Amino acid sequence: MSHFLRKLSVFKRSSFLRIVAIATVGSGLLYANSDTNSRATLASKVPVPLREWKITQDTFPRPWFPSSSHWQFGVLPLFSSRVGLVPSSDKKNEASPAVGDDPKSCPNCLGRDTIANAAARVGPAVVNLSVSQGSYGITAGKSSIGSGTIIDEDGTILTCAHVVVGFQDMRGSYKGKVDVTLQDGRTFEGTVVNADIHSDIAIVKIHSKTLLPIAKLGSSSKLRPGDWVIAMGCPHSLQNTITAGIVSCVDRKSSDLGLRGMRREYLQTDCAINAGNSGGPLVNVDGEVIGVNIMKVRAADGLGFSVPIDSVCKIIEHFKSGRVVRPWLGLKMFDLNEMITARLKKRFSMFPNVNKGILVSLVIPGSPADRAGFRSGDIVIEVDGKPVECSKEIVEIVRDRVGVPLKVLVKRDKDSLATLTVIPEDSNIGV
Structure with missing residues (x-):
């Protein structure tokens, strides 16, 4: 068995x-x-x-x-x-590399070193900013509060206004002192030379006897949703920190975020941003600064926002002239498209025969637009002789033309046309 x-x-x-x-x-x-x-x-x-x-x-x-x-x-x-x-x-055939293995076969592909190389180009120019805490000249200690980027060999540092200026001093010509620490360990005393509350952009200056690393500024105009980006800075005082993600939206409006009293547009990314990242650079895969990290949505993941570098460069130009000029019309505007106009035509029989344009939803009493004769429901189709289809185009045309009359063509009920002359004023509210 x-x-x-x-x-x-x-x-x-x-x-x-x-x-x-x-x-x-x-x-x-x-x-x-x-x-x-x-x-x-x-x-x-x-x-x-x-x-x-x-x-x-x-x-x-x-x-x-x-x-x-x-x-x-x-x-x-x-x-x-x-x-x-x-x-x-x-x-x-067996030995031939797969598509993407050979860098020459795909020059624009994201390689294993792409993010590391981009961070290495900008990293040395990223600084940690801190201020002394205390009152009446008595120092109670130091607090690390944010980040910045050296953008010029003369020691110009780009950062956020709320990083280097107390909110109680935002409306004045505050010239405070800031402690600056480079990634190589060098420390400097910096001076806040310009700060703008509405854009939340500030400039700090340091003086060095030796060469300073600088970061190259790129352009934010060609960014698309899905483009890879890198957030750099010193979150929670942790220097030399980088996080990577993609651009989620290229023109997130301030009104979408509940920020009233101003009209701004932000880059939305899903990069990890925390306290201390404010003022740090947002970098593209070419190692160029294309934004300034400014804020995140609390109690949410992957919702960070940056000021586009193209807007920052305009503000820097205003700084050089002495102050930031913001023309104000006193209009609340809404961009139209074919779907919206079709619904409005169906609902209101007197709605003008247009497919695009900018709808005036509110005219602020006593504003330049009110004095020029604008009405709620007007549809702006031309400004200064140029056809317009979105409010962003109006902002670009007006720019810094404070006190300069502008001819605006609007369409009203039953397709009636009206030409209005508005004179922008300098105001902290903005267009």
């Missing part, structure tokens, strides 16, 4: 091995047993057609068996191979 059981055991084992061999050949997968005492071997004869079969490289989840010490949970790449000998005529 015992002899019969041994024969049966051998039969079952050999049958099991045959099954495993067939399954291994058919699937191309083999899990190695970590038991070094096992001497079982598998041999199989593979048909010729199977020798020409390839499996594209991918990942395959390795199953997890909680009762077995020989199996570990993880991923196992599928074998990309031929079973048996490979004909010499196919060896060249």
Whole structure:
């Protein structure tokens, strides 16, 4: 009886091995047993057609068996191979790199070093900013409050206004002192030379006898949702910190964020931004600064906002002239499109026959627009002789033309036209 059981055991084992061999050949997968005492071997004869079969490289989840010490949970790449000998005529094809492996075949692709290289270009110019806490000249300690970027060899540092200026001093010509720490450990005393509350942009100056690292400014006008970006700075006093993500929106309006009394547009990203990142640079994959990190949505992940560098450059130009000039018309405007106008035409029979334009939703009493004769419901179609389709175009036309009369063509009920002359005023509210 015992002899019969041994024969049966051998039969079952050999049958099991045959099954495993067939399954291994058919699937191309083999899990190695970590038991070094096992001497079982598998041999199989593979048909010729199977020798020409390839499996594209991918990942395959390795199953997890909680009762077995020989199996570990993880991923196992599928074998990309031929079973048996490979004909010499196919060896060249076998060795050719996959698409994207050769940097010359895809110059604009995101490579393994793209983000690291971009961060390395800007990193040395990113600084930590802190101020002394205390009153009446008595220092109670230092608090790290934000980040900045050196953008000029003369020691010009770009940062946020709320980082270097107390909110109680925002409306004045505050010239405070800021402690600046570079990534190489050097420290300087910086002076706040300009700060603008509405854009939340400020300039700090330091003086160095040696060369300072600088970051290159890029352009934010060509950014698209989905572009890779890098947020750099000193969150929670942790210097040399970078996070990466994508651009979520290129023109997030301040009204969308509940910021009233001003009209601004922000870059929205999903980069991790925390306290201390304010004032730090938002960088593209070419190692260029394309924004200034300014804020995040509290109690939310992946909702960070930056001031586009194109807007920042305009503010810097205003700083050079002495102050930031903001023309104010006193209008609340809404951009129209074909879908919105179709609904308005269906609802209001007297709505003008337009498909695009800017709808005036509110005229502030006593404002330049009110004095010029604007009405709620007007549709702006031309400003200064130029056709306009969005309020952003009006902002670009008005720019810093304070006190300069502008001719505005509007369409009213029953397609009546009116030409209005408005004189922008300098105001902290903005267009």
